[in-house]
Amino acid sequence: MHGEVLRTRQLTPTLVRLVLGGPGLHDFRAAEGTDAYVNVAIPPAGATYGPVFDPDEVKATRPREEWPARRRYTVRRWDEAARELTLDVVVHGDAGAAGPWARAARPGDVLVMTGPSAGYRPDPDAAWHLLVGDESALPAIAATLEALPAGARAVVRLVCDGPEHEVPLESAAEVDLLWLHRSPDQPTPLPDAVEALDFPAGRVHAFVHGEADEIRAIRRHLLTERGLTRADMSCSPYWRRTMTDEAWRAVKKEFVAAMDADA
Incomplete structure (x- = not known):
């Protein structure tokens, strides 16, 4: 499966939005x-295959x-009517593979992919929702907030490099x-902010x-000091500093x- 870049947008100094479409997304299902x-x-620089290819082959x-x-x-948004897939990609300088690719992407460029898969959706029976993360978790947290109905309650703590990195x-x-x-x-600052929270009543x-x-420290705090169960928490380390x-x-x-063995 593949998508063609339709348009791009620089959301923040380090966050690039890609909107993909085209016939290569015909079989995409939310x-x-x-x-x-x-x-x-x-593909690495100078690859002699592509732009559409089978990664396994x-x-x-x-x-x-x-x-x-x-x-x-993370899928930031899937527009079923328009058949358009939106991805928000964190870019830190020239490091890595996907970030520099996203920063340089132009209409017509092709992105090969597999999926989608998923593991979390806010539980409608929960009394409230705690959403914690950084730029890498922002697309999923934004999508979760949009999915919560009127009457639901969410406490959100997000960390970034400064005001210019915040998004609506x-x-x-x-x-x-x-x-x-x-x-x-x-x-x-994220672990301290979670520890300082006054938790609302209810599950x-x-x-x-x-x-x-950071995620390891927050997970340990939530399980050992706040009494959450593993079933009531989606928790994953996306990247590691240095x-x-x-x-x-x-x-x-x-x-x-090792993180699972903490608690």
Whole structure:
């Protein structure tokens, strides 16, 4: 499956929106969750295949240095009527594979992908919802807020590099939203912000995703000090500070196992 870039938009200094369409999305079907994601495949510079290709075939028939980089991105929006897929991609300089590709993308460029899949949707029976994350979790949190109905209640804590990195968020629900900004004195303010919360009454359904060490600390706090159960929380480390995407992917399984053993 593949999508053609129809248009792009720079949402913030580090967030690029891609809107994809075309006949390559004919078989795309929306997933149930608000954290629905696709696995994209980015060919290395100088690849002699493409722009449309089968990632499994490339892996089976080409040397490793020609394999596409695989990355997972949340579906920000799927417009069934227009058959348009929106992805918001975090770009940090020239590092990585998908970020630089997204920054340079122009109408007509092709993005190969598989999916979508999903694992989370806000529980309508929960008394309230806790949504915590950084730029990497922002598309899923934004989609979740849009899915919450009037009468629902959400507490949202988001971290970014400054006011210029904030984006408008819409919801019919009652939303307690606070943007946190990283600083040299406090590069990781998210765990402290969650610990400082006065929890509303009733059962909470939580979505906690972002930088690995921050998410691990928040997960431990929620399970051991707030009394949440694992069933009431969607929690995943998307990336790790000081590590490249490839380095993180190599150790993520072991990190998640250690995180699960915390509580």
